Amino acid sequence: MSSSQFAAQSASPLGKLGIEAALEAAADPSISPKPKIFDEFALTDRVGLVSGGNRGLGLEMALACCEAGARVVYCFDLPEKPSDEWIASRDYVAKLGNNSRLEYFSANVTDQQALWKKTEEIGDKEGRMDFCVAAAGILRSHTDCLEYPAQEYREVLDVNTNGVLFTAQAAGRQMSRFGRGGSIVLIASMSGSITNRGHAWVSYNTSKAAVLQMARSMACELGEKKIRVNSLSPGHIYTSMTAAYLDKQPHLFDVWSSMNPLGRLGRPDELRGVVTWLASDASTFCTGSDIIVSGGHHSW
Ligand SMILES: NC(=O)c1ccc[n+]([C@@H]2O[C@H](COP(=O)([O-])OP(=O)(O)OC[C@H]3O[C@@H](n4cnc5c(N)ncnc54)[C@H](O)[C@@H]3O)[C@@H](O)[C@H]2O)c1
Numbered sequence: 001m002s003s004s005q006f007a008a009q010s011a012s013p014l015g016k017l018g019i020e021a022a023l024e025a026a027a028d029p030s031i032s033p034k035p036k037i038f039d040e041f042a043l044t045d046r047v048g049l050v051s052g053g054n055r056g057l058g059l060e061m062a063l064a065c066c067e068a069g070a071r072v073v074y075c076f077d078l079p080e081k082p083s084d085e086w087i088a089s090r091d092y093v094a095k096l097g098n099n100s101r102l103e104y105f106s107a108n109v110t111d112q113q114a115l116w117k118k119t120e121e122i123g124d125k126e127g128r129m130d131f132c133v134a135a136a137g138i139l140r141s142h143t144d145c146l147e148y149p150a151q152e153y154r155e156v157l158d159v160n161t162n163g164v165l166f167t168a169q170a171a172g173r174q175m176s177r178f179g180r181g182g183s184i185v186l187i188a189s190m191s192g193s194i195t196n197r198g199h200a201w202v203s204y205n206t207s208k209a210a211v212l213q214m215a216r217s218m219a220c221e222l223g224e225k226k227i228r229v230n231s232l233s234p235g236h237i238y239t240s241m242t243a244a245y246l247d248k249q250p251h252l253f254d255v256w257s258s259m260n261p262l263g264r265l266g267r268p269d270e271l272r273g274v275v276t277w278l279a280s281d282a283s284t285f286c287t288g289s290d291i292i293v294s295g296g297h298h299s300w
Pocket residue numbers: 051052053054055056057058076077078079107108109110134135136137138159163187188189190233234235236237238239240241242
């Protein structure tokens with residue numbers, strides 16, 4: 001392949017970057033070089049959808065995308081009305097001065113038709129759909145795998161696996177409709193790759209392992225539409241989900257902290273960078289990957 005064929009095959013949406021920009025500047029002294037690395041992470045005017053966006057990791061990631069310049073991030077979750085932390089985040093975004101906004105609607109990720117319909121209405125209104133974070137998820141009780149009741153098992157898989165697919169479909173259908181490509185981030189867990197020592201979480205672990213393969217499978221189907229699909233797998237992070245264990249069994253705080261090389265739990269805000277990277281043009285050659293952010297838990 002010649003260098004001109006290579007250039008025709010792929011060009012950065014931001015023009016010349018890195019060494020190419022340096023060579024261009026060397027050939028044309030009238031160019032004054034400017035840093036572009038943060039422009040690659042910008043989500044200026046983009047439209048996003050986040051499930052489980054009423055609180056926790058979903059809301060944290062929605063807010064990060066607003067700070068990166070998204071026109072709007074539509075959060076949805078089960079409650080009819082959003083939480084106080086969601087309202088505070090919406091008001092915070094409104095004061096950022098970058099024309100970004102957070103919107104909320106109530107929906108259940110297990111209702112495929114409702115998600116498709118609502119997201120189509122968003123597409124009609126906004127005229128685009130650029131990124132999606134499928135973060136809604138549930139963790140149920142510690143239950144022996146040989147006794148695990150069918151109904152609870154089905155419930156966990158319905159939200160954590162089926163609901164992630166239905167959310168990704170809803171956004172992906174709009175990305176396909178507008179033909180601009182897009183980025184879909186499926187929130188899995190390190191528990192999709194490792195088993196949490198001492199915890200009988202067969203439903204959760206199984207549901208998250210399915211999400212890893214869902215991301216690879218969707219990435220392979222949607223690459224030709226320039227829709228990227230990756231999974232993001234956090235380790236132990238203190239949120240309402242993990243508080244259900246940590247607040248009742250405080251000794252787990254030290255146990256979980258000692259299970260990664262950094263010796264602590266993660267903060268929700270420690271996912272801001274990675275989600276912005278995945279949603280943005282800073283990751284345009286990344287698809288079908290699982291990004292593990294676990295403080296190194298999975299390395300031991
Ligand atoms: N906190 C962690 O340590 C951790 C680690 C790995 C993965 N995760 C994953 O990150 C995601 C977010 O978890 P979190 O820690 O912020 O927990 P969280 O409980 O604070 O947030 C989950 C959100 O999903 C919503 N939700 C649940 N069922 C839903 C449904 N049927 N329809 C719509 N929304 C629904 C909940 O109402 C809640 O707002 C989950 O997928 C979770 O499995 C969390």
